[in-house]
Amino acid sequence: MTVLSPAARPPAKPRAPRGTRAGGRLATALKYATLVLASAVVVVPLAAILLTSLRTGKEVSKDPGLALPHDWLNFHNYTVAFTDGHMVRALLNTAFILVFSVAGTVLIGSMTAYAVDRFHFRFKKLVLGAFLVASLVPSVTTQVATYRIVNDLGVMDTRWAPVLLYMGTDIVSIYIFLQFIRSIPVSLDEAARLDGASSFTIYRRIILPLLKPAIATVVIVKGVAIYNDFYIPFLYMPSEELGTISTSLFRFKGPYGAHWEVISAGAALVIVPSLLVFLALQRCIYNGFAAGATK
Template sequence: MSKAKMKRTLISVLKYITLILGGFISVLPIVVCVITAFKTPEEYASTNVMTLPKNWFYFENFIQAWSQANMGVAFRNSIIILVFVLAGSILTGSMLAYVLSRFKFKGNGFIRNLFLFASLLPGIAMQVSVYQIMYSLGWINFLPGYIIMMCGTDIISIYIFIQFFENIPDSLDESAIMDGCTYFGVFFRILFPLLKPAIVTVMILKGVSVYNEYYTANLYLQDKNRLVTVATSLFKFTGPLGNQYNYICAGVIITMVPALIVFILCQKQIYGGLAAGAVKG
């Protein structure tokens, strides 16, 4: 019996060791960044990267990074993009999902397949020719154009909405129609308010990807003085500033703060949203 008990403790010790190791590896690269972001240039030049800074209240690097990378403008633009893209894609996505899940009509399956096939096309590859379209529309360096493009490239949220609609009983719509409600009324007055959990899920999944999007932002918002986003603001550090890691790390930490806050506040929803998105594939 004591042997079995020993074995069990050994296993749980091993479990904790792997967990600690996993946690350590996950945070180490970030923690080192935090350490470096608080070092004075002399400290940065003279001490090992793992040495803790002498003064944890040395914010000069953050101030430098903020102004050099134009982060005030970057945050403003990112917030504008986030608000409009989320509003746009939630509205259009849920409307489309409503039509596809509630009405049987010719072409329903065809449209579903159009969206399904579109999800197979790798986004990066498509930008080769999307760029040409954006160019001929005159939407390079045009924030509303970028926002519209970002609304259009979303398939996962439509599927989350469809899945959600299929769990709301049809009888709800039917009784509303009986009471003289139009189909528009059914959607806006009855179903849309019920969608809240799905909307939260989509906001999180889509929000993370929009906030972090830098490839298309870099491609279509090239005017870096006016149209920089939080993700692209970091590009400032690629040129001659390429090895001033005390500034770079400060910049990286600044971009991470909003993500960290959202993560701490909505941990449950984020986990739930990911699990829900995964079940659908």
């Protein structure tokens, strides 16, 4: 066994001052406390809705708090909410609006971003500035003019009214596509033009396939926004048979205004689809935002 001389021993690591170690522990404790508090703000309302939906009317009237249900398999409230709330019809209306709106947003947004980035024309900066100004203007301030336009187009109280509005008012999607297109080398366009490809062929065969991360981000973010939107379907589709998820839940509150267990079951039915989609595609959301931030 060899013994190292004092000169050959490695120098000892300097210890951090006690104040620095205490400050680091306090920062760590505050970080985790903030995370716990933020999680509680999100989880507690969801837990209250879930627990209330599994309880009976007597249990809710006796203890309206976060009490546990007596029967964890009490799905009677869900049956009432699903049938009396016309959830199947609402899901079909929502799916119709969602599919056409998201598809139109992806098509129009990517084409607009491609034209703005790749083509040089007069007042190009003015167009970009107009997009920025349009994104800053509150949509509520333009609803009077928008309502008249929708009414004059003859699509009022139809499912096409929100589809047109969702497709034509999404400036954020254009900027998301624009950031991705700027990272695609122009040399790919030039090589395709030497082979005789037109501008539309370049967009369809080269640009669009390279925009898959941006498309995934726009589809998820736009889809969740449309699924949760209440204002536009309620204003432009007043008929009850055209109700979406949000408006059907609002109208469902009327005859069951005092039955919070049934209303909670209806709210849970609305939350579950979007929650499952988010959990399944959360990696695409984070990767899309991260890729857009680094481009």
